[in-house]
Amino acid sequence: MRGRVRVLGARAGEESGRVAYLPQAESLRWDYPLLVEDVVLMGRIAKLGVGRRAAAADREDARAALARVDARDLAQRPIAALSGGQRQRVLLARTLVAGPDVLLLDEPATGVDPTTEEQLMRVLEQLAAEGKTVVVSTHDLAGVMAHFPRVVSLNGRIVADGTTAVLRDDRILRETYGGHRPGGPQLYGDEHHA
Structure with missing residues (x-):
């Protein structure tokens, strides 16, 4: 079998950063000694390149993404110290900071309290209203x-x-x-x- 895969009109891999993925929270390890802001900045790796330091503008974008998911006050906290709902909001912020046109989310509200679920869904609805494609597996x-x-x-x-x-x-x-x-x-x- 032969063929070509195109994503958003370009060959697969050429449009790095236009598609972002939020995995299931339980599929991740949370015991790394990282601060929330650093985890969110990982969403910028496709744009920054591996090994490059984030600039002040990248850090401000990370804080803005955290604010959008009502988690800006968590920026300097260790990721291991967060609740399940806080972790999901941080993961969504990491997805948002990539600046994607398409968001792929795997069970984004699993294991979170009803208030956090409503917050997450409200953000996803806003993104869709802004013209983003939001695909949720649930x-x-x-x-x-x-x-x-x-x-x-x-x-x-x-x-x-x-x-x-x-x-x-x-x-x-x-x-x-x-x-x-x-x-x-x-x-x-x-x-x-x-």
């Missing part, structure tokens, strides 16, 4: 229905693509989750998810 059906205008439901293939109304269709839920509604009771007699 199993939180209620969160999707409350905050996102469009859903692509996957299970090895595209099961549905449309407004959040598709999440009210029992057939689509069965095909997507095999009878199990995430965060809810067993559905449709599917014992292997019980």
Whole structure:
């Protein structure tokens, strides 16, 4: 098989920094002796290059990204000392400081309190309103229905693509989750998810 991969109209890899990724928080190690501001500045590596020091303007951008996620007061705290919700806000700030056109977020609200979840979702809604593309991978059906205008439901293939109304269709839920509604009771007699 041969072909070309294009991202935002350019060959893959040429548009470094236009796409940013926020991983699941539990997939990261938090015991490094780093300050929050340094973690946020890691989002600038694609623009700075490895081994280059951040300039004053980069640090100000990091503080602005922290302010946008209501975490500016955490800038000089050790990352290991933060709560789960604070860590998620810091990771989102790290994603934002890259200045991406496309944000890919993997379960951004997992393990955070409801207030932090609302803060995160509000920022994502603002980014979308600013013309950014925001792609969120999640199993939180209620969160999707409350905050996102469009859903692509996957299970090895595209099961549905449309407004959040598709999440009210029992057939689509069965095909997507095999009878199990995430965060809810067993559905449709599917014992292997019980």
